[in-house]
Amino acid sequence: MTSTPSPRTLPRAGVADTLRVVGSVLLPTIARGVIIRRPSVVGLLERADADRRSVQLLQRLRRTYGSGPLRLRIPGRRMVVLLDHRDVRRVLAETPEPFTPATREKRAALGHFQPHGVLVSQGSDREDRRRFNESVLDTPSPVHRGADGMVGGVRAEVDSLLGQVRRDGALTWAPYSAMWDRMVRRVVLGEGALADRALSDELRTLRATANWAFLHPRRRRLRERFLNRIESHVRRADPGGLAGSMAAAPWTERTDPVQQVPQWLFAFDAAAWASFRALALLHTHPEQLARARAEIAGRDLDRPQDLPFLRATMLESLRLWPTTPAVLRESITRTLWEGGPMPERTSILTYAPLFHRDDEHLEYAHAFDPEVWLDPTRAADWPLIPFSDGPAVCPGRNLVLHVSSSILAMLLEATELDLDQAERLEPLPGTLDPFTLRFPVSQRSGGVASRGA
Numbered sequence: 001m002t003s004t005p006s007p008r009t010l011p012r013a014g015v016a017d018t019l020r021v022v023g024s025v026l027l028p029t030i031a032r033g034v035i036i037r038r039p040s041v042v043g044l045l046e047r048a049d050a051d052r053r054s055v056q057l058l059q060r061l062r063r064t065y066g067s068g069p070l071r072l073r074i075p076g077r078r079m080v081v082l083l084d085h086r087d088v089r090r091v092l093a094e095t096p097e098p099f100t101p102a103t104r105e106k107r108a109a110l111g112h113f114q115p116h117g118v119l120v121s122q123g124s125d126r127e128d129r130r131r132f133n134e135s136v137l138d139t140p141s142p143v144h145r146g147a148d149g150m151v152g153g154v155r156a157e158v159d160s161l162l163g164q165v166r167r168d169g170a171l172t173w174a175p176y177s178a179m180w181d182r183m184v185r186r187v188v189l190g191e192g193a194l195a196d197r198a199l200s201d202e203l204r205t206l207r208a209t210a211n212w213a214f215l216h217p218r219r220r221r222l223r224e225r226f227l228n229r230i231e232s233h234v235r236r237a238d239p240g241g242l243a244g245s246m247a248a249a250p251w252t253e254r255t256d257p258v259q260q261v262p263q264w265l266f267a268f269d270a271a272a273w274a275s276f277r278a279l280a281l282l283h284t285h286p287e288q289l290a291r292a293r294a295e296i297a298g299r300d301l302d303r304p305q306d307l308p309f310l311r312a313t314m315l316e317s318l319r320l321w322p323t324t325p326a327v328l329r330e331s332i333t334r335t336l337w338e339g340g341p342m343p344e345r346t347s348i349l350t351y352a353p354l355f356h357r358d359d360e361h362l363e364y365a366h367a368f369d370p371e372v373w374l375d376p377t378r379a380a381d382w383p384l385i386p387f388s389d390g391p392a393v394c395p396g397r398n399l400v401l402h403v404s405s406s407i408l409a410m411l412l413e414a415t416e417l418d419l420d421q422a423e424r425l426e427p428l429p430g431t432l433d434p435f436t437l438r439f440p441v442s443q444r445s446g447g448v449a450s451r452g453a
């Protein structure tokens with residue numbers, strides 16, 4: 001007797017489990033601010049150890065329903081959450097088609113200030129804008145071709161921060177983030193943008209609006225003023241910033257170079273949080289701090305340097321606390337999976353912390369282990385995806401790792417710091433609020449060195 005196989009369908013979460021995913025994974029991700037962070041919410045989430053709970057929930061769903069993709073019961077919406085590492089690799093590799101990064105949510109949010117940005121572009125527009133981004137950002141190079149021109153500006157900003165640390169007796173978030181804003185204007189648009197604080201303020205307002213995506217009306221006049229401001233900096237094409245590389249990059253009438261710039265400005269924020277957390281990791285792990293110091297000993301940090309250990313430290317900070325926890329895709333066509341078909345227009349959620357902190361699969365899940373990034377065999381087959389992966393991987397990855405590892409190096413070279421409330425990192429929490437980290441100048445040693453001293 002032959003039996004006909006029953007038509008297979010992807011597993012579907014029950015109502016209670018769907019509500020749990022909405023409450024523990026989706027809402028906190030939205031509440032903390034997708035386009036700009038809301039510091040008060042991040043503090044609350046640390047106290048609730050929110051990301052650890054979300055990971056535990058998704059691990060339980062994987063045991064209950066199998067490895068998915070798991071459909072959620074959300075009215076009026078097709079949505080799945082990925083629970084299997086092979087599915088994550090597939091979706092990221094098969095981007096932008098059939099899995100587009102330009103999801104409805106991202107188009108609604110980024111439409112507030114960069115509707116032509118590559119991340120929310122599709123088809124040949126995406127191809128064209130991606131090529132432009134990769135060229136200006138010098139995507140494949142560990143050290144950007146324009147780094148010689150950038151490093152002096154970065155150094156000047158770090159020196160002025162160090163002066164503040166000396167006066168305050170501590171390194172805290174507010175001056176760090178002010179330094180970061182100035183540094184970013186310099187690196188992206190050149191020295192001529194240094195004084196343009198209004199540019200950063202306007203972008204902050206537009207991002208706060210974008211956090212509300214569909215729910216907030218567009219601020220069209222502000223957007224126009226902001227984009228005009230960028231255009232005037234781009235025209236100047238200062239050689240010390242990315243703007244200086246734009247004229248030589250391949251562009252066509254569909255590229256819209258000016259609208260690629262806001263993402264370069266705001267994406268740097270993630271590295272401010274990650275580098276501040278990286279400092280906290282180093283100052284609670286003396287052996288790793290010693291390795292970092294050994295890496296920079298004797299180097300001339302006024303010249304661009306590739307610093308593999310500090311780079312790996314940044315990557316570990318981003319693994320432990322990914323700054324893009326929800327990597328979203330949307331299926332354009334119907335696709336087939338081991339468990340059954342997935343219809344077109346399905347939103348696909350990869351919750352990065354599930355894979356970065358999956359203690360059912362990774363022995364280093366909750367440890368600070370830079371070796372993971374230095375030994376390519378350690379994570380070869382596993383989705384550690386702070387910068388996403390595949391054809392839509394962050395094209396600024398190398399640039400931002402280089403800039404932030406250089407800043408860490410300059411800070412370490414000049415300071416001996418401690419960390420207040422170091423117990424917040426023991427054990428390493430699921431969520432770490434960077435905005436309340438405080439590093440007093442160490443009383444045991446020289447404190448903050450002056451340059452040339």
Ligand code: HEM
Nearest residue numbers: 101118119264267268270271324386387388392394396400
């Ligand atoms: C630590 C800092 C950063 C992190 C963790 C990061 C992470 C990411 C991630 C996860 C994506 C994919 C988003 C998605 O698929 O929805 C992305 C895309 C992108 N990032 Fe970054 N990024 C960082 C900094 C930067 C910087 C500094 C730049 C530019 C100067 C940049 C430029 C871009 C662009 C243009 C895209 C869109 C790529 C595309 O759609 O093809 N990023 N980034």
